[in-house]
Amino acid sequence: MHPFLLASANDAATAIAAHAADPDLAYIAGGTDLIGLMKDRAALPKRLLDINTLPDMARIEALPDGGLRIGALARMSDVAAHPDVRRRFPVIAEALLFAASGQLRNMASMGGNIMQRTRCAYFRDEDDLPCNKRRPGSGCSALHGLNRNHAIFGWSEACVATNPSDVAVALAALDATVAVRGLAGERTIPFTGFYRLPGETPERDNVLGRGDLIVSIEVPAGAEGRASHYLKIRDRQSYEFAVVSAAAAVAVDGRRIRSARLALGGVAHKPWRLTAAEVALRSASLGDIEALKSALATSFTDARPLAHNAFKVELAQRVALRALQAAGARA
Numbered sequence: 001m002h003p004f005l006l007a008s009a010n011d012a013a014t015a016i017a018a019h020a021a022d023p024d025l026a027y028i029a030g031g032t033d034l035i036g037l038m039k040d041r042a043a044l045p046k047r048l049l050d051i052n053t054l055p056d057m058a059r060i061e062a063l064p065d066g067g068l069r070i071g072a073l074a075r076m077s078d079v080a081a082h083p084d085v086r087r088r089f090p091v092i093a094e095a096l097l098f099a100a101s102g103q104l105r106n107m108a109s110m111g112g113n114i115m116q117r118t119r120c121a122y123f124r125d126e127d128d129l130p131c132n133k134r135r136p137g138s139g140c141s142a143l144h145g146l147n148r149n150h151a152i153f154g155w156s157e158a159c160v161a162t163n164p165s166d167v168a169v170a171l172a173a174l175d176a177t178v179a180v181r182g183l184a185g186e187r188t189i190p191f192t193g194f195y196r197l198p199g200e201t202p203e204r205d206n207v208l209g210r211g212d213l214i215v216s217i218e219v220p221a222g223a224e225g226r227a228s229h230y231l232k233i234r235d236r237q238s239y240e241f242a243v244v245s246a247a248a249a250v251a252v253d254g255r256r257i258r259s260a261r262l263a264l265g266g267v268a269h270k271p272w273r274l275t276a277a278e279v280a281l282r283s284a285s286l287g288d289i290e291a292l293k294s295a296l297a298t299s300f301t302d303a304r305p306l307a308h309n310a311f312k313v314e315l316a317q318r319v320a321l322r323a324l325q326a327a328g329a330r331a
């Protein structure tokens with residue numbers, strides 16, 4: 001195991017200053033991803049700063065307008081069990097409960113969850129195979145290698161990895177925002193702009209910089225929240241990452257869709273919003289399966305499957321359809 005020093009953060013401002021000044025320092029929350037990366041030598045921080053001691057960052061608050069604020073240190077299991085989360089945004093509770101295991105969810109924080117790194121085996125493996133995310137400039141072994149679990153949207157020749165977080169898919173569908181505190185103060189980042197596409201710099205997963213500390217995640221109120229559902233397809237029924245997943249949230253007039261929000265997991269470097277389909281679904285009847293299918297298909301014209309994952313194009317459309325129908329049944 002890579003040796004490191006461990007210290008506890010006393011207050012957010014000092015933690016942020018320390019992180020900004022020291023490129024070999026990493027925040028640690030539950031440690032369920034970071035310690036694994038250190039064991040695999042995919043992350044080698046010399047200093048860990050335990051942020052669990054920071055005050056007021058584990059709170060889950062139901063906002064008076066119907067929204068929700070989730071502290072970055074709130075544990076996945078606490079968020080999934082929270083009555084207001086379950087009632088207002090079932091898609092969030094479901095995405096969390098389909099993730100990892102009970103023990104991991106008790107330990108893992110929401111901030112750590114949305115920061116977790118890809119499960120691409122070439123990135124996680126200790127072998128010295130080329131991986132631009134692990135060693136920039138070395139190449140991408142998955143591009144022409146084993147890429148069944150990789151992206152069908154938005155990838156580049158430099159990286160075809162997918163984002164592994166389930167709850168990020170739900171949060172992207174709900175237009176959540178991430179509150180981040182950095183050296184220059186606090187800012188709010190829309191969830192849809194939080195993650196990056198790989199481009200030429202796949203080593204950067206998101207838009208955060210040195211010093212940035214995720215403080216909370218805010219979910220806006222919306223008629224679609226209650227009628228929402230998360231569907232995850234995986235190779236085994238528990239303790240497994242998504243092959244493909246979908247988060248759907250709808251508002252309806254009778255059986256007609258007034259507005260729909262849809263995001264896919266397991267298909268891109270970030271949760272993939274189906275914006276064209278969301279437009280095409282307006283006024284469609286939930287009972288008209290053919291209309292729903294052709295509306296969903298509008299978001300797949302730019303799908304670019306790799307050698308081993310063409311099946312995801314059809315699978316993702318079916319998963320999105322089923323998630324949409326299940327969300328609609330709650331309306």
Ligand SMILES: Cc1cc2nc3c(=O)[nH]c(=O)nc-3n(C[C@H](O)[C@H](O)[C@H](O)COP(=O)(O)OP(=O)(O)OC[C@H]3O[C@@H](n4cnc5c(N)ncnc54)[C@H](O)[C@@H]3O)c2cc1C
Pocket residue numbers: 026027028029030031032033034035036051072073098099100101104107108109110111112113114115116164165166167212213214215239240241242
């Ligand atoms: C066997 C296994 C199976 C899993 N299955 C799933 C699954 O099916 N679905 C799923 O979604 N996840 C899954 N996970 C991932 C799990 O959800 C994450 O490991 C966990 O959420 C990370 O949270 P943490 O608090 O432990 O983060 P840590 O490991 O402590 O940190 C992870 C990263 O986030 C950074 N970080 C943490 N908090 C902050 C903050 N507030 N601000 C800025 N940076 C921060 C750290 O510096 C680090 O880089 C699985 C993990 C394991 C080990």
Ligand code: SF4
Pocket residue numbers: 118120121122123130131132133134139140141142143150158159160161202
């Ligand atoms: S897909 Fe990305 S993470 Fe996987 S080997 Fe290629 S560069 Fe590395």
